[in-house]
Amino acid sequence: MTKTYNKIILCGAVLTTMALSAYIAKPNDPVFDNLDQSVSPGADFFKYANGGWLKRNPIPAAYSSWGIGNVVSEELRDRLKKINEDALAANAPKGTTTQKIGDFYFTGLDTVNIEKRGIDPLKAQLALIDQANDVPSILNAAAVLSTTGTRNVFGARVGQDAKNSAKMILQLGQAGLGLPNRDYYFKTDARTVKIRTDYTTNHLPTMLKLTGYDEQQAKAGAESIYRIEKFLADSSRKLEKLRDPYANYHKMTLAQLNALTPDVNWNTVFKAMELKPVDSVIVGQPEYYRALNTALKTFAAGDWKAYLRWKLIASYSPYLTKAVDDESFRFGGKVISGRKEQLPRWKRVLDTENGLMGEALGFLFVKEYFPVTAKRRYTDMVEAIRQAYREHIAKLDWMTPETKQKALVKLNAIHPKVGYPDKWKDFSTLVMDRESYAGNVMRARHWAYLVNINKLGKPVDHTEWGMTPQTYNASYSPSNNEITLPAAQFTIPGVKDSEVDDAVAYGYVAASTIGHEITHGFDDEGRQFDAKGNLKTWWTPTDSVRFTKRANMLADQFSSYVVLDSLHVNGKASLGENIADLGGIVLGIDAFKKTKQYKEGKLINGLTPMQRFFLGYALGWLGQERDEALANQILTDVHAPGFLRVNGPFSDVPEFYEAFHIKKGDKMWLDPAKRVKIW
Template sequence: MSTILHEWAKVNGQKLYLQFQTIFLLMKRYVFAGMGISALAFFMACNQGNSSADKTTSEDPLAAHRDTTVNPRQDFFDYANGGWIKSNPIPPQYSQWGIGNLVKEELYNRLRTINEKAVANPQDAISKKIAAFWQSGMDSVKLNADGIKPIEGQLKAIDAISNLQQLAQVSAQLSSFADVLCGIGISQDAKNSEVMAVTFWQGGLGLPNRDYYFNTDERTTKVRAAYPGHISHMLQFTGMPAATADAAATDIVKLETILAKNSRKLEALRDPNANYNKMAVTKLTQMAPNIDWALYLQHQGIAKFADTVIVGQPEFYTALSNALKSEKLETWKNYLKWQVISSAAPYLSDTISASSFAFYGKLMRGQEKQQLRWKRVLDNEESAMGEALGQLFVKEYFNATAKKRYENLVEDIRAALKVRIQNLAWMSDSTKQKALYKLSKITKKVGYPDKWKDFSAMDIKNQSYFDNSLQAQIWWHNHEISKLGKPVDRTEWDMTPQTYNAYYNPSNNEIVLPAGIFTVPGKRDEELDDALVYGYAGASTIGHEITHGFDDEGRQFDAEGNLKSWWTKEDEEKFNKRAAVMVQQFDGYVVVDSLHINGKATLGENIADLGGILLGWDAFQKTEQFKKNEKISGLTPSERYFLGYSLGWLSHTKKEELARRVLTDVHSPAKFRVNGPFSDVDAFYDVYGLKPGDGMYRPDSLRVRIW
């Protein structure tokens, strides 16, 4: 689907700049504690390199992490990962602790060393930028002395607003770093993937999504009740008197509630056709007349290429236009100030940053302490210019042998899906042939890009941390705008090589597998047996991402990446009927308190999890390890396969964070990404001998059968 690039997420008490791969960014690992999507940045650990700093262990993680007091037939996640969870409590700086954190912890110190070496002896233009960025972020004395000073220019521009036209102009100028009014980005046209388009999306909220403004469960109500006080507290940093800030906060919450009421729910955002509304800019102005949208685009720097735009949620823009007229101009100005101070908080003084963390990190996510400054700076640096760092890392930590292993594994998984499609009893031959063609056209990107981005124009220098962060965000804004009117660059990566994540991009019909996603902490790649790799990488990553091309959203895009129906009506009905079984299954899982998984919102990820497990298993059965059936650490190859998949979800999460994710995440929590799909896999029943009455057992008639 299309790319929404200039998005923000409130994470760890901060708004972190995100570069969304697609509206439906179909990723394996979504968020680890204290990090947004772009800040996952889990750099390659020691598993692929030959550095003297690499350390290996003789311990077999699949055997060592188990809790053998748990019956695997009752709760496989607790059996597979419970031993590690009991021995590794969540650190106070985090709301979740697991394998992704372990990978990143291994690399934090290396990244710090790289930055400190750049400061001591910068070798080239890139190392000079790295040094300048690091120094500006680490200079807490200057940050604390400057206080609100770095954003005084933005605040003065807001104060000078005297009418709606000026409000729109300033909002457009602020949108490169603050989520004001709405979301706007540059993306492939979902129905013409050869063309880049301007896309408008709902946005402008200070809470994670619409449900936070209306849900009545205890945790959400508590967050909502504390929200006005937090806004007031942050506005007072701008010099606003307390009483004035209190009144302003009340008005801001009322305003955001209007926007939230007219925002679509999480599950509704997953319908690509319903969220594709192409129109002339003049029509958008007719629909939302209180902003001159042509002028707005001009202030964004993109009017030259934007006669037409794609509007995700038209009703949101009508409501936004009405609110611009119905709410006081002073309320809108205070709203902009709130968005600016909230967005800038991570790059300002310790006092301002800590105040933001107290709400978004401690209250909303359950983190007890803020992450150490140097780690926060590294996360921000990754978001700003992570691909520059990636060029240094892949030389040492992802050798040619490892790259070849995973390229071959992609083809093993592709071959497994080909056989499954050919053998489907419920699908017609006509749809099968088109599915097989799409499968054959999936592009694989493994490890790192062949062509690197050029960051020479990014204005990072001896200036404030906020200004360096702002300049990075402006560079990304201009980078995306530069794509308009040009052929789509299908070679570009939107994750860095060192990222512990992966994605399927339906507009390019590609899977992108950064080097970092294959990391097993403390292990080099050559130490890993095929059973572990086919479960950990083949199933939970490669098979997962390939299946996304055929889940409830991905299946709506053709082999060329266009949103275009290629199914017969009968086959679509059969698919939807089978998918409904999975919706019902996951609707039944209770995550925390009385909160259930949203089966519709998580459907695509759940289908991909199940598909990945099945494809990985099919491919693994062709390996020599499976055929020899020799035990390692007392475990058969088949047992090691299922434990290998479970290793990919090794983690535990605080209740506050679980509650937040139920409302905001299209991925099921880790435990249910293991127990849920395993309950639908016949091979799992055979390997572990499940019987009626076991906690993991589902009658055959209720097991999900799609791919």
């Protein structure tokens, strides 16, 4: 009993004789096995919960971060590798999914052929760029390149009209940059300056030389590219400004769009982009397109040719020769993310295939790896969270009855997609062969592009999934008012779903995923959409003021956290995610309190059910990042770092203080007056 006693004292549980009789020893415990017993829960709960695992699992050289998502991905890759190897050996009939998977995998691994072909797969695109000598031909080249996945000055896609969610409409957003976002062009801290210097004096010239430019052309071209990008960046919005749905909604007729940018003939551009006739468009950031119009007149055709060559080679670098791929990784993988080496080639090929044909792989994946019992468990959990949310709304002391009623209508209308689609994507028109890896990628990108733009003017397909079943992630769609919960998101590495107790499952899934995504429908951005997914005011002014006051408290709380050097969390940019985290936790707690495990109160490995709930939640953010990746995340990501997604919201939750006996003077302690309660 000595070992058990030590475990129990560490967790703050005081055992009576009766409690000891209810103690359960659980082997292969996904939360107890991760503990760092040298850290107090009140000092740093993230390290207490995950520190043991982190000490045993340093970041591998090929990664910029390492955590539970990576371990799940490794398991998934092994399973997908078997699917691909079986397809490779199947000699399947042409046109079948198995043939397409096998041929794609074959070309990705065929490095001899890749080296032999050099940059020939881009020959037609490079010729198109070389022939562009004026504004119309530059725009034509940019438009054509965008149809096969080369991102450049046009941020175009077809999506739901935010104010009329039943309509699919063309949307234009800011684009055109080569560095991760606009702040990289202007920040003056040493870390960002070092990245910018490498980009302009090393990376850009090297990549241009790999397209065929000589030394002088490459140096001049790099200078031109940077001037164009910085000019566009100056009229690009900051991360937090992109989160206001009203401020990023500007619906225009085609005539109004042409008037906004008089040097861009959008009729011609849209035709080159293979679009059907366009009568109206939503422009997210008009100032960006005004700047683009000016840039087209300011910079010479030669400048734009260098820019488009750069965009093309950057877009296809992972699928070309080792020299191109290595330089792309040196800058993007090492300088930006801090990785030390590339992943093995087979893993990179699988990741690419997953991005292009993920649902084809997913169909084969779920048949073998996601049982019906798991789908049922998490479908039921969605409803448990929904019921907890209903009860929370009813008890809110800051929301008026009028808005409560509308909130309940929206909550009840949320549609959950759990595990995998009921209707799978049709890949029958996608052509794959064994000739060229870059060629296969190009065709797959064009196929996906056509799938997107052919939605223009058609009814919204609510059966379509935006994620594959084997994706370790989840999402909420404001326009569809739906949550998507892929099968892989429920995975705990090395543990069968049937072996995961409810306490851990409710923390790991119900709180950090299901409750989180449902709360996104009521965060600072999602709350502005109604039950049908339309951007529409449905709150009373009083309710909006009260909500905003509480939300601003949370933004201030997170902005106070210093992450690295002088870098703070951007509390405004990450506000939606932080609201969703906090909401998910409190909803998960109340849903869990209704379970048999919570009511019985039995200890497992010295941990109470509520302690295991919080540890289950922390398990969802198990991981660590290199400094380079952490700095990049602060500047470019609306999510706070994982350790703060645990420690931050836990400091606002009363049950956390009770479960781990957090007291004043502990680092995790937050004065009651400063604790945020929204939902």
